[in-house]
Amino acid sequence: MQGARFAFGPFVLDPGLGTLLRDDAPVAVSHRGLKLLAALVARPGDILSKSALLDAAWPGLAVEEGNLTVQIAQLRKLLGVPAYGGEWITTVPRIGYRFAGAVEQRDTAKRRSLPLPAKPSIAVLPFANVSNDPEQETFADGLTEDLITDLSRTAELFVIARNSAFAYKGKAGDVRAIAEELGVRYLLEGSVRQAAGRVRINAQLVDALTGDHLWAERFDRKLDDIFAVQDEVTARIVEALLGRLRMPPPRQRPKSLEAYELCVRARRLMDDTPQAAQEAHLLLTHAIALDPDYAEAYRWLALNHWMGWVHSGGPSEAFRGTALELARKAVVLDPNDAGCRWALAYLLAYERDFAEADAEFAKALALDPNEADAWAALSDITVLAGRVEEGLEHIRKAFRLNPLPASWYYLPLGQALYAAGEHKAAVEALRRDETHRTSSRRFLAASLAQLGRLDEARAEAELFLVGNPDFSVRHWAAMEPFRDAALRERFVDGFRKAGLPE
Structure with a gap:
């Protein structure tokens, strides 16, 4: 997959990386500012309305126009005056803004092919919704996600995670090129149609190296049989790839299809805006009301509460206690679900119940060694324990x-690189964390400070404090689950150099 960079004057903007360079040196610019600049330079010379720019920088949010005015003013100050005079960004009275400079679009380098793992490797591409009802898109996504989860629990397979598979949703592409980008040999693709209480699924397993179809089948069943069909598809693929039928312990299945679809919709919202997280909370609460024994809904609701705890600026007892209670409930309901196990493990670590947390992480990865989110979460906890290389x-x-x-993912990566003293690499990683920029910005400030780039570090620290006005270094150091005092002081030193308050 390819992105684009935009060059103008001494600047290069990379929206994918979230970076703006001036003569190859990074420019400290806000997340909203980057979004606005990307929208403007993508259409040089065109007038963009205020509403279009608000949608670009604050998608799905009701924001006052004054916020746009402030961000544009900050961009003008950062960019300065073009060599030819005038302004990079001009105001069109009562309408919007226009980027006046000449822009050169540069394609980024093609993604490097990843080497194939030693074991059979597979990616499940998003199943196409071929019904006439766009509302069935959620059902098709849920089917894809469940097949990924079921296959990943087979230790003899290497299975690409959901987020990477869904990067290809709705995009036509050559199977060989997709497989090379993801570093797998096999692709599962298919379609699903739901109508009149029945579901029709077409699935095919492709060897991307040879182009051969190893297995293909059509299923036409009652809608109530959807989870049995998922189990059958998984079994057939495992048999085709491993030459034998070997299935892991069964997962708990929801009793209510409506609760299942609500949970699928909620999962999409978990890493989005705070408003989206609130919507996810309502969907998950409704799912549990429909199916009080649905473990996965409890797991995601636990993580939703934990995110509320983190985004609130402090670990209030209400958020912490509720999140931990929900995670424990999820594990009780489905002890064979790796996702429930690692969610509980992560929360236990923040309660400093390290022995139980380590045990739950081990159980999660024994159940599903392909659970990428679990490895990312474990990295965070392992680094803070002082085992940096392992993290x-x-x-x-x-x-x-x-x-x-x-x-x-770039937050634990940046944190691990900072802990290892690789501050330049940490900066590069942390600049790519768009969703959790509020959380990662403090580590970005510390990394810049350790590189001696104090002006940039203090700018990042100031932006961090806008969203976290009550932050203090001492409080943070006391609440993070450190098990290594020297490492804690290394982080504290960076924060202090960046100008974050004691």
């Missing part, structure tokens, strides 16, 4: 299983 190995494994990950 780096974990996050690298997470990236290999999920080469096109959600942006939050």
